[in-house]
Amino acid sequence: MTMQELNKVKQIHTNFKQSIWLDFIDRQIMRSGKLQQLIDEDGIRGVTSNPAIFEQAINSSADYDADILEYAKADSDPEHIFFRLAISDIQQAADLFAPVYNEEVSGADGYVSLEVSPLLALDESRTIEQARELWKKVDRENVMIKIPGTLSGLPAIRTAISEGINVNVTLLFGLERYEAVANAYIDGLEDRLSAGLDISRIASVASFFLSRIDLLVDPLLDDKDLGEMKGEAAIAAAKAAYALYIRVFSGERWDKLALAGAKPQRLLWASTGNKNPAYRDTRYLEELIGPDTVNTAPLATIDAFRDHGTAGATLDKGTEQALYLLESLARSGINMEEVAEQLEKEGIQKFEAPYQKLLQAISTKIHQ
Secondary structure (H helix, E strand, C coil), rough: CCCCCCHHHHHHHHHHCEEEEEEEHHHHHCCCCCCHHHHHHHCEEECCCCCHHHHHHCCCCCCCHHHHHHHHHHCCCCHHHHHHHHHHHHHHHHCCCCHHHHCCCCCCCEEEEEEEEHHHHHHHHHHHHHHHHHHHHCCCCCCCEECCCCHHHHHHHHEEEEEEECCCCCCEEEEEHHHHHHHHHHHHHHHHHHCCCCCCCCCCCEEEECHHHHHHHHHHHCCCCCCCCCHHHHHHCCCCHHHHHHCCCCCHHHHHHHCCCCCCCCCEEEECCCCCCCCCCCHHHHHCCCCCCEEEEEEHHHHHHHHCCCCCCCCCCCCCHHHHHHHHHHHHHHHHHHHHHHHHHHHHHHHHHHHHHHHHHHHHHHHC
């Protein structure tokens, strides 16, 4: 089979060693065989979930109603019911991806992510407490617990890694915080290694959110008559993050951990569904394809790429131009760290709102 004949989505991993994960989960996609089809035909290698995805799944179908009513007989707390539902789905998905996880390079992929409550985003102690609880209840080697990369989340990430919990760090928008997250991961590995514990089976990704960056920065560029730079900030930030990744996961400090079997914390491109119709709908996949990274995309974006995407090695191209563009933004008065702070606050709110809506929906289904 030639490269042209190979499924376009599958080309990304087969030819360029980037893993494509699906940013979606519900019971229908698993029961219908659609998720297995995505694994077999598109080479999908993992799944991410978040409160908004579960809210959509539970609130827009009757698939969960019987379980909600059954669980409510023993405990009617909507949050407790939600996590029972979510854990069941995550376990089922993790089992579907077990063959991917158990491939020749064991643990390279096949992960399914479950997020701690977004209401805990700024609470370090309760975040780590819930991460431990979810890790234990899901009871699958190929699960990742999502912890937000807030300042409060950093020590929780370090603790979770030191305890052998796989972590998907979410809500990253800026380079400064990304570097802090990468170092929290390394700190956690060092803590674990110094305790005489195995670090070879721990995996982590750092989820760098993209489309929301352009959504915020583009109007600022219009205000400054810099329209020619629109749509470039997120890709530039991602390329700069990749350059940071290469630097952080090399050198003497990292080499010591690598000798003990540690795997780098891969960068994961998130929020890759294009939110601006003026841009190509596959751009956040096409422009960031590179080895040992992950792109988690919604189903519509995967379908679009299968139809008309172009797979090629793009991530390590144009790094100097990307850094120059970020410098140009700074010179024009656009502070990307301030942008990242604003997006983090908005991101927490964007997850809190559907989570509250989800809990309300469960409560309504119990009492209707």
